[in-house]
Amino acid sequence: MTTTGEICREAGGGPWWWDRWRGALLDVSLAAVSALECAVEGVQFSRDAGLPVPVGTVFGLFAGATLVLRRRSPIAVVLVSIAITPAQMGFLMGIVGLYTLAASELPRRIISALAGMSIVGMFIVTYVRAQQGVVHGDLSIAGGFIPFLSVTTALGMTAPPVLLGLYIGARRRLMESLRERADSLERELILLAERAEERAEWARNEERTRIAREMHDVVAHRVSLMVVHAAALQAVARKDPEKAVKNAALVGDMGRQALTELREMLGVLRSGEGLVGRADRSVPLAAVKAAAAAAASRAADDPAEGPSIAELEELVEQSAAAGMVVRLSVEGKARGYARAVEQTAYRVVQEALTNVHKHAAGAKTHVRLAHRSAEIAMQVENEPPPEQGAASAAGLPSGGNGLVGMKERVSALGGVFVSGPTDAGGFRVSAVIPAEVG
Incomplete structure (x- = not known):
């Protein structure tokens, strides 16, 4: 019946x-x-x-x-x-x-x-x-x-x-x-409608996580450096006016860079508002996938969008200008990678340096980058801070999402991420990412 x-x-x-x-x-x-x-x-x-x-x-x-x-x-x-x-x-x-x-x-x-x-x-x-x-x-x-x-x-x-x-x-x-x-x-x-709704909800959650991760990476590092420079500016404002002026200029440059990256990210979000609105009105999932694929294709065709490995030297120089004793070493011959690989490598180093500013101010830091035949490896290791247990003098807050975000980024590309304290009392962040991603 x-x-x-x-x-x-x-x-x-x-x-x-x-x-x-x-x-x-x-x-x-x-x-x-x-x-x-x-x-x-x-x-x-x-x-x-x-x-x-x-x-x-x-x-x-x-x-x-x-x-x-x-x-x-x-x-x-x-x-x-x-x-x-x-x-x-x-x-x-x-x-x-x-x-x-x-x-x-x-x-x-x-x-x-x-x-x-x-x-x-x-x-x-x-x-x-x-x-x-x-x-x-x-x-x-x-x-x-x-x-x-x-x-x-x-x-x-x-x-x-x-x-x-x-x-x-x-x-x-x-x-x-x-x-x-x-x-x-x-x-x-x-049943198909229920599964489509589940997939759409999963996609929305993934997109929220990705956006939160991007916002964290963009804001945390720049603002952390700005706070460090501001603290240094406050300390030397009367003793060394010339250095104070230099630090103020650095703070301004970093603020402009942070605003530029935020504008780019918000621009991407605004361009997707129409798609999101249509998705909430039960647009076929194929249309959402096609639009997402087109956006990914445009992003892949534009290598200038987002940070790259070539900017790591500048990133290290910014941390050095903020008072960190940091050294960058590169092994192997540099070559072009997919935009997702370069951006992930940059973000891992950036977040690791940010964590050093937050939790080990003044500690010597070593940044190593290795170009291998089938993968790219990076490691950021800091020595114990001059005063054990002391946080950054600037009092930088920590949300505890940096390491989680780095691991999510690397795992999404099929790589391996490891982090933890060293025997000497410092902290090490290591990541290996395949050179070719699907």
Whole structure:
């Protein structure tokens, strides 16, 4: 039973074995007409058999009333109609019973056997009655015409209801199959919609994480250097005006760089506002993927967008200008990498230096970069700060997301990220990124 059928049954359930009250009313009406027909025909049967008329009438009523069971037991109704055929009773019951039998879900061999029995019984009864009519003079036809008349009558009373029932049964099964397919398709569409919503929610969460990581990388490093320079500026403002002016210029340059990077990032977000708005209105997922792919393609075609490995030297110089004792060493021959690889390498070094400013101010730091055949490796290691346990003199806050963000970036490219304290009391951040990313 399909969902549609279950709804229909619940909405209009009928009594006993009927699915609907309309079907029950139809069967009861047909049974009443059949009982009345058999009761009338029972009068002639009683006279021919020499029985009291009430006996034939009651027999006809009960026999004709069995048509009410046509939906529950069509075989029994057909057998009863075949049984009373010699009494020339139950023609309506035979026609309706054969139609119901052919339209049912019973095996074809049972339908064919009962239809054959009905044809044979009708042929025999018609043939015998016609012979008796010719003998008694009630019929004035040639004797050779009787077989043709018998065959025609038998087929005319049996074939049409059987063929119509087979057609209606096949049509009903086809409609049931179509309903099941429609219900199955509806369930699949609901499931696909749920999965699409889950994928969209996952994509939104990933994008939020990525944006938060980018904002952290852009803001944390620049602002940390600005705070360090501001603290140095405050310390030397009166003692060394020339150095104070230099530090003030550095603070201004770093502030402008931070603002520039923030504007670029906000520009990307604004360009995606239309897409996000459409996605919230159930735009097909394929359109969202296509737009994201196009944006990624444009980003890959623009190597100037985002930091690169070539800017690491400048990054180290900025930290050195802020008072950090830092040294950069490069191994291997530099070559071009995918923009995602270069940006991730830059961000890892940048965040590691930021952490040194925050947690180990004044510590000597070593930045190592190695270009290998199939990967690029980087390591930022700082020695213990001059005063153990002392944080940055500028009091820089820490949100605890730097190491997590670095690991997420490297893992997304299929690389390996390791961080932790050294035996000497310092801290080391190491990352290895494949040179070719999918």
